[in-house]
Structure formats: structure tokens, C-alpha cells
Amino acid sequence: MQQVKAVIARAKGAPVELVTINVPDPGPGEAVVRIQACGVCHTDLHYRDGGINDEFPFLLGHEASGIVEAVGDGVTDVVPGDFVVLNWRAVCGQCRACRRGDPHYCFNTHNAKQKMTLEDGTELSPALGIGAFAEKTLVAAGQCTKVDPSARPAAVGLLGCGVMAGIGAAINTGAVTPGKSVAVIGCGGVGVAAVAGSALAGASPIIAVDIDPAKLEAARRLGATHLVDSSRTDPITEIKRITAETYEGADGADVVIEAVGRPETWKQAFYGRDLAGVLVLVGVPTPEMTLPDLPLIDVFGRGGALKSSWYGDCLPSRDFPMLVDLYQQGRLDLDAFVTEEIGIADVEETFTKMHGPGAQPVLRSVVVL
Structure with missing residues (x-):
């Protein structure tokens, strides 16, 4: 001892x-x-x-x-x-x-x-x-x-913990790849890591959403192409506008990562997705929180997938050495x-x-x- x-x-x-x-x-x-x-x-x-x-x-x-x-x-x-x-x-x-x-x-x-x-x-x-x-x-x-x-x-x-949770939410859970658009709602440590993971995977555009200018700036440094201050503008409208400018016919992001863990931001993520898009919940809610009032026909009609990401769906023996190598190469x-x-x-x-x-x-x- x-x-x-x-x-x-x-x-x-x-x-x-x-x-x-x-x-x-x-x-x-x-x-x-x-x-x-x-x-x-x-x-x-x-x-x-x-x-x-x-x-x-x-x-x-x-x-x-x-x-x-x-x-x-x-x-x-x-x-x-x-x-x-x-x-x-x-x-x-x-x-x-x-x-x-x-x-x-x-x-x-x-x-x-x-x-x-x-x-x-x-x-x-x-x-x-x-x-x-x-x-x-x-x-x-x-x-x-x-x-x-x-x-x-x-x-x-x-x-x-946090960096792996965010990177994994993008790469493992959200299956972000080149040619996909991503929106990240909440730009604390986990959310900014999700931005970095999306950039690493080659996504574009990468839309960072938060109410804190300093957090949005951190997201920009880690790879966000667009910043949305949701205290000033409706994030759903902005996500749809930005993605439509990049991809003709887009009606939202291919992958929306919710890194806050609150019902209202989860609902923003749900409606910020394109048709057949993926919503990834990596923000941790408290036990008393429940899903927002959501018409079941919208769940059916928008298709896609609603996922939760626990620890970025990582396998440490696989992911940690790989990400450390990317860090050592200057790519992360x-x-x-x-x-x-x-x-x-x-x-x-x-x-x-x-x-x-x-x-x-x-x-x-x-x-x-």
C-alpha cells in the first residue's frame, strides 16, 4: 500500500x-x-x-x-x-x-x-x-x-472523456464522412470536440450553434465553417439556410449533434436535420428531463435516425492510439x-x-x- x-x-x-x-x-x-x-x-x-x-x-x-x-x-x-x-x-x-x-x-x-x-x-x-x-x-x-x-x-x-465523447459522436455514432453536412448544438468541450471530429472526417459545412461568442470562436478554431448565435437568430432556420447554400435541395444538416442535453436543444436538433438525417444526442440530460412535445408523424415522416452516443461509442484500445497518432502528425x-x-x-x-x-x-x- x-x-x-x-x-x-x-x-x-x-x-x-x-x-x-x-x-x-x-x-x-x-x-x-x-x-x-x-x-x-x-x-x-x-x-x-x-x-x-x-x-x-x-x-x-x-x-x-x-x-x-x-x-x-x-x-x-x-x-x-x-x-x-x-x-x-x-x-x-x-x-x-x-x-x-x-x-x-x-x-x-x-x-x-x-x-x-x-x-x-x-x-x-x-x-x-x-x-x-x-x-x-x-x-x-x-x-x-x-x-x-x-x-x-x-x-x-x-x-x-470529453474529447473522445465529442469526436466519437461525430465519427463513430454519426458516421460523418466527406460530403456530409454537420451542425453541432452546444459548443462546450464535448461540442467543440464534435466539431473537430467532423472536420477530421472531411464534413462541410460544419455549423456551430451556441449563445456564447467565446465558445463559438473556439468552435471556429477547431474547424467550424459557420457560426450561429442562437440567442440572436433561430438555429433551425439558419442551419437550413446554410446547408441549402451548399447543397441544392438540402433542408437541414445530414448530421446534427446535440451536445447540451436539454429538451429544447434536442428539438432544435430534430428539426435542424435534413430528411433522412441523423440526430446524435451526446449531451447528458438530468433524470427529470423528458422529450419535448413532438408529433409522432414528424418522427415517422422525417425518417433518418435518432441516436444517443455514450462515450462517443468508442473502443479505447482502437480509438485512443489512432487519435494520439493524428495529434502527433498535427492533424488533430x-x-x-x-x-x-x-x-x-x-x-x-x-x-x-x-x-x-x-x-x-x-x-x-x-x-x-
């Missing part, structure tokens, strides 16, 4: 604390990873505020990269010294989805079996089964994906997602920037250890 510094949320809504925790030696199928960088995601804030569940205390942080320090019995895919990006869906290889060749839909993903604890023995709940606002963390070895060790840790660690600007680098003691201040009075638009603040 080792003792390391880590950031925990002890109670709902309480400020996070930097404390000493106990990290067990890895058991069978487990690995201890020395964290190099970890992004501050809105999901961590949701954990702190009790929006995920009430299994306090939480060990926060999950968008991370680091070096494998030790592995338990039976681990063969990674060895000590490997540079890895952590993921929160270690696939089982045995369930129906895995056996039918769809491991990205694994029904039985898993995390480390042992628990990290506070010094007094209180068990911690690691965010998304990772808990990486820590000098070291214990994970299932399948949560470690080996990537190019020369890549910048602060940038590639973001593939562990992951550095653009790193708004600032902070210390492990600065997480609470960063939460305030994200959600408190005078909240500031950032793509990602990244804890660097």
Missing part, C-alpha cells in the same frame, strides 16, 4: 479537499498508475454536487494520462513504464455485445475490485471508476490504453482544448470558474502533477 495526495469530495456541495489517501498494491487484473495530468470535467463537478449519486466521499478526476507503476497477476496488455490514457470502460470480452463483435457496447465494463481509502479506512468512490485527481490511482488494467509516450500528457489525457489539435494548466490544489477554484459567479468559458483546465 502507498499513501498519496488526492482531491476528494466529502459531502454534497462542500468544497473539495486535498487529503492523503491509501492506494493498495494492485491485485489480479489491476494496475497502479502514476498520474501525470488530469482534466477538470463538468462530470467531476456533478459528483461534488451530488448529481451522479450519493456514494460520498468521492475521489474525483477521470480524464487522465500517466505512467503504469505496477501491475497485478494476470496483466499482460500493459507493463510498468508504459505511458497510458485512462478510460472508464474496461470491456469484459465475454458479454453478448463483446461476443457479437461490438465491444464498444460492452454490457459488463469493470473497474478495480479493491478500494482506495482515506487514512482512517473510509472507502472512496472513484469518479467513473478512475479517481485521478491524485498522485497515483488504482484501476483495472483494462482501463489503461497504451499510447505514444512522446505525446503531451495534458493534451492526450483529455481523450479519456488536442492542445487547443487545454485552456490552462493548474496544480492539484486548484481544483475547487476551477470549479468556481466553471459554474460559480462570473463563470468563465474554458474548454479544459488540466491538473498537471
Whole structure:
């Protein structure tokens, strides 16, 4: 067992604390990873505020990269010294989805079996089964994906959640290809990543929709060809106008990615699609939200597909190395997602920037250890 510094949320809504925790030696199928960088995601804030569940205390942080320090019995895919990006869906290889060749839909993903604890023995709940606002963390070895060790840790660690969710929503779920038009509604970290994924796939036009000029500008830098401020103009009308200018007869975008997770923006996405277009929901709604009043004849009459994208429908072992290679080639600007680098003691201040009075638009603040 080792003792390391880590950031925990002890109670709902309480400020996070930097404390000493106990990290067990890895058991069978487990690995201890020395964290190099970890992004501050809105999901961590949701954990702190009790929006995920009430299994306090939480060990926060999950968008991370680091070096494998030790592995338990039976681990063969990674060895000590490997540079890895952590993921929160270690696939089982045995369930129906895995056996039918769809491991990205694994029904039985898993995390480390042992628990990290506070010094007094209180068990911690690691965010998304990772808990990486820590000098070291214990994970299932399948949560470690080996990537190019020369890549910048602060940038590639973001593939562990938000950036992968957005890129995957475009490429994997939406099946964006050259010649298709895309609209992305909501240009936070996930939405801007969906813009970047659409650009990587060769889509045109790529229409970014938001109410924040700074977020729209970030989308432009990552590949958006058109910007729509939906506080000033109707986004459905603008999406239809822009796509019709590019493709004769178009009546909306081929793929609309909703990255907000609200009924009203989902409805905009539904009607912003062209006939037989695809709507991808990657924004995460809260449990009480329901679909807007929508005539069933419109669902039938417009055709196409209404999809949800969970973690960008990614398979980390396939997608992480590929995207890191594209980053290393200069074809995917992951550095653009790193708004600032902070210390492990600065997480609470960063939460305030994200959600408190005078909240500031950032793509990602990244804890660097």
C-alpha cells in the first residue's frame, strides 16, 4: 500500500479537499498508475454536487494520462513504464455485445475490485471508476490504453472523456464522412470536440450553434465553417439556410449533434436535420428531463435516425492510439482544448470558474502533477 495526495469530495456541495489517501498494491487484473495530468470535467463537478449519486466521499478526476507503476497477476496488455490514457470502460470480452463483435457496447465494463481509502479506512468512490485527481490511482488494467509516450500528457489525457465523447459522436455514432453536412448544438468541450471530429472526417459545412461568442470562436478554431448565435437568430432556420447554400435541395444538416442535453436543444436538433438525417444526442440530460412535445408523424415522416452516443461509442484500445497518432502528425489539435494548466490544489477554484459567479468559458483546465 502507498499513501498519496488526492482531491476528494466529502459531502454534497462542500468544497473539495486535498487529503492523503491509501492506494493498495494492485491485485489480479489491476494496475497502479502514476498520474501525470488530469482534466477538470463538468462530470467531476456533478459528483461534488451530488448529481451522479450519493456514494460520498468521492475521489474525483477521470480524464487522465500517466505512467503504469505496477501491475497485478494476470496483466499482460500493459507493463510498468508504459505511458497510458485512462478510460472508464474496461470491456469484459465475454458479454453478448463483446461476443457479437461490438465491444464498444460492452454490457459488463469493470473497474478495480479493491478500494482506495482515506487514512482512517473510509472507502472512496472513484469518479467513473478512475479517481485521478491524485498522485497515483488504482484501476483495472483494462482501463489503461497504451499510447505514444512522446505525446503531451495534458493534451492526450483529455481523450479519456470529453474529447473522445465529442469526436466519437461525430465519427463513430454519426458516421460523418466527406460530403456530409454537420451542425453541432452546444459548443462546450464535448461540442467543440464534435466539431473537430467532423472536420477530421472531411464534413462541410460544419455549423456551430451556441449563445456564447467565446465558445463559438473556439468552435471556429477547431474547424467550424459557420457560426450561429442562437440567442440572436433561430438555429433551425439558419442551419437550413446554410446547408441549402451548399447543397441544392438540402433542408437541414445530414448530421446534427446535440451536445447540451436539454429538451429544447434536442428539438432544435430534430428539426435542424435534413430528411433522412441523423440526430446524435451526446449531451447528458438530468433524470427529470423528458422529450419535448413532438408529433409522432414528424418522427415517422422525417425518417433518418435518432441516436444517443455514450462515450462517443468508442473502443479505447482502437480509438485512443489512432487519435494520439493524428495529434502527433498535427492533424488533430488536442492542445487547443487545454485552456490552462493548474496544480492539484486548484481544483475547487476551477470549479468556481466553471459554474460559480462570473463563470468563465474554458474548454479544459488540466491538473498537471
